[in-house]
Amino acid sequence: MSRKNNIYPNKEGCPVEFTLDVIGGKWKGILFYHMIDGKKRFNEFRKICPSITQRMLTLQLRELEADGIVHREVYHQVPPKVEYSLTEFGRTLEPIVLQMKEWGDANREALEARRSNSLLKEQQK
Amino acid sequence: MSRKNNIYPNKEGCPVEFTLDVIGGKWKGILFYHMIDGKKRFNEFRKICPSITQRMLTLQLRELEADGIVHREVYHQVPPKVEYSLTEFGRTLEPIVLQMKEWGDANREALEARRSNSLLKEQQK
């Protein structure tokens, strides 16, 4: 997902992979989703997903920012305050993310059952 | 992306992340996309994306199969022949993948320009 050392990724030029490179990062989906209904602050994200580390939160937000998906508004005050919001460009991804949410809602339960099932089979060997 | 050692991933239960876990693997998008217009054989995939290794191709296809997204049809003959196709369940992801393709087509050029631009700035420091 990092691309610094990967100036010409996706040699085959697959547009699907390209989109996934933008939004498919480990936490980008959930971060994006929670910005749909408005700007969020750094620690709000931490509350939403407690298992993300500070480091990863920063990194993922910075990648989204570098791709022009999110806007980072810094308030120079004490204590500092930073707000993240979707850019107009980022909004063009909104329908895709919303569809992913719907699909996830509709299918997670069934799929998790299937997964733990195949796990059982593996362990029975 | 691997889930074997991760029975309860996505503790926060974010459906977006869940969908990404299913289709967001490094090669799953492109593999899925090329199955939309019909079944594909192992080596067809290798021609489509020459930079994927056999190992990764196998692993990614197996995960898609384990999630019930693709069907794996084995013909017991010499030489062997295996065909991969989308299941009915897998087809429910089709609109999402197609949208990702469209978005990628529409925005890749601009985004790659932006990326190499920020790379230049970094190097000038």
Added chain:
DNA sequence: CTGCATCCTGTGGGATACTG
């Protein structure tokens, strides 16, 4: 509060060789 720097570990994933 919102980060960045550093260190360290686990593992994703490449290269290569072998097989039904």
Added chain:
DNA sequence: CAGTATCCCACAGGATGCAG
């Protein structure tokens, strides 16, 4: 043709500490 099996290491990503 369509895979396994091994080896191996770069890098993703966690933990911790410091800073504006």
